[in-house]
Amino acid sequence: MPPPNPPTGERRPRALVIDHAWRGLGPGLESLSGPGGAPLTRTVKLIVLPLIVRPALRPELAVDFLGPTQAAHLDGLIRESGTRLAATAQWFTLLKKARRGLGIVAGNPQDLYFQRCFELATEHGAPAAGADATARAVVEDMADTVDGRTVEALKAHLADGARRSVLDGELASAWESRPQAPSAADGAASVALAAEVLEACGAPDRMGNSPQYAAMVEAGHGGLFGRALWADVDGVWGQGTGLPTSLGLTARQVPPRPEVGRGASTATLPAPLDRTLFERLFVVLQSSARREELPPVPELAARETGRSCAPLGLYDESLRVAVVLGGRLAVGLDPLGTGEGTPGRTAAHRAVNGRWRREASVLRARRMTVSPRPDPDGGVLDTLAQDLRTPWTAYMRRLWVRLHGRDVRDAPLEDLASAWAVLDGVARSVMMDHRARVRSALRTLSTGPARAAAEQRSA
Structure with a gap:
């Protein structure tokens, strides 16, 4: 059972609001939750905040402490996503199974697959007939294209015309909002x-x-x-x-x-807030001494659209x-x-x-x-x-x-x-x-x- 709500009128830490709403969703989220039932840190970082809360579009929910109205709004967003989150958990289990079957060991599965599983849940709902084959194809595709956190991987990721179109649309929507x-x-x-x-x-x-x-x-x-x-x-x-x-x-x-961009050069980088998505991530990938700590390139790009x-x-x-x-x-x-x-x-x-x-x-x-x-x-x-x-x-x-x-x-x-x-x-x-x-x-x-x-x- 989730803990009781605090008295009306109190400002509450956003993390506690998320925890309370998450626990209220009930069973079916075990692969996205810790032993005590709270959402994993990566669940909050990769799914709840960027894909459900979307702070760039809802700046009133981007602060660390929320008033009663904002807390109720955040609680409602998470509870409304309960069915999709349960399907995300099921897809994650399938992708991990496919990963083991393919013998893939590189990278953290949560970093690699959490956001992709949320996309699958949004597109297909809970896994149904043929889901095993879909999961295997997704894991194989990600293993081929996201092996390294490199500028070359970023170029490959942003070279796809359909993907660029989606990112540009998200940039336009976030900017207008x-x-x-x-x-x-x-x-x-x-x-x-x-x-x-x-x-x-x-x-x-x-x-x-x-x-x-x-x-x-x-x-x-x-x-x-x-x-x-x-x-x-x-x-x-x-x-x-x-x-x-x-x-x-x-x-x-x-x-x-911000624009999506196609390339970057250290010698000609514009001022920070004038940079394209590519240029912003180019600097991160070029200057990172421990790239293994970075999220995979698709997640980097997805999160950077809102951040920019x-x-x-x-x-x-x-x-x-x-x-x-x-x-x-x-x-x-x-x-x-x-x-x-x-x-x-x-x-x-x-x-x-x-x-x-x-x-x-x-x-x-x-x-x-x-x-x-x-x-x-x-x-x-x-x-x-x-x-x-x-x-x-x-x-x-x-x-x-x-x-x-x-x-x-x-x-x-x-x-x-x-x-x-x-x-x-x-x-x-x-x-x-x-x-x-x-x-x-x-x-x-x-x-x-x-x-x-x-x-x-x-x-």
Whole structure:
């Protein structure tokens, strides 16, 4: 029996609402459930959330805590899917049997087959006559096309015209169903809260259970900010700053509707929110050191359609909040030390800027970039100077890629300490990358005169 419902009016964790509704479905779901009767983690991750709840289309159900109306809606969606879920469980049992018969051992069966079984249940209902042959054909087909989590497998998966058409239709539907945009005041409120959270980053003992961080996640401030980008809301970072709301996450006035795409190149990747489905997954597959932890390519593509149309291109609210925190940190990055009196700097800014200004390469670059002398190297120093004066673009681009990778792996940022580890880690990464570029430019400048003198002597 499912546990009793809590008193009316309480906000409830979404996970508990799902658990309660699942247990109320009764028997027949054993292959999708744990020993205690609760849905498996992969059942929630691969079936319940992306295929039944569909948070991109129902943003009111995308938060971690639900009010009574939202909880009732979620409960109803799961109970209405009871028959289809029971058929999914039966198909999963058949596919596992076919897998054993074919001697296939690679990959986790739940990762590989859960979503395909839900599709079979939707198309055919419960297994009937001929289901064994269908299951065997499905397993063979998936073994041939989804053996590796590689860019080549992604190309093969998206080469099918019918599959591309389905994905494009899902992208169009998800994009048209986006929630209404917030006001400029909502976006500014999110940024103001971010400043309070970043101030707590100066006190390690306060980071583990920061109430401000938890409040931002629970109130959905990351989603609010993402919707502000869709509406091109001005003045989020303060009056008269002239800063783009996106801070380089898109090169357009507003992020465009994602396309499926056919290819990608590391050298020509567009801004994060301007990327196609292919380009988004290309980066994930290229940068993953442990690809075996990723879902198979069909699942990656299916989930990415909804994610790419979600606010900030991310599903998890804690990761969206990290984008807001990162943006607030990024606009105050000042490696050249030109804005010491700028108001609104936090403990996080002081920590990152102080570390960056101590860099010998930055000190040298600072002297060179403020020099009135012409740039003798065709613009290299001008480029470095611009990077140091507007460091938010490189920071936000790298931060988004890291958060997107976590989103694909369902790795939220549970508390401020874990969020700060990512925010600070990205700052260090950008600093080290800039250090390497400065050293390369200085090396070029120092060898240039020597080379010219040698050529003159040999003439």
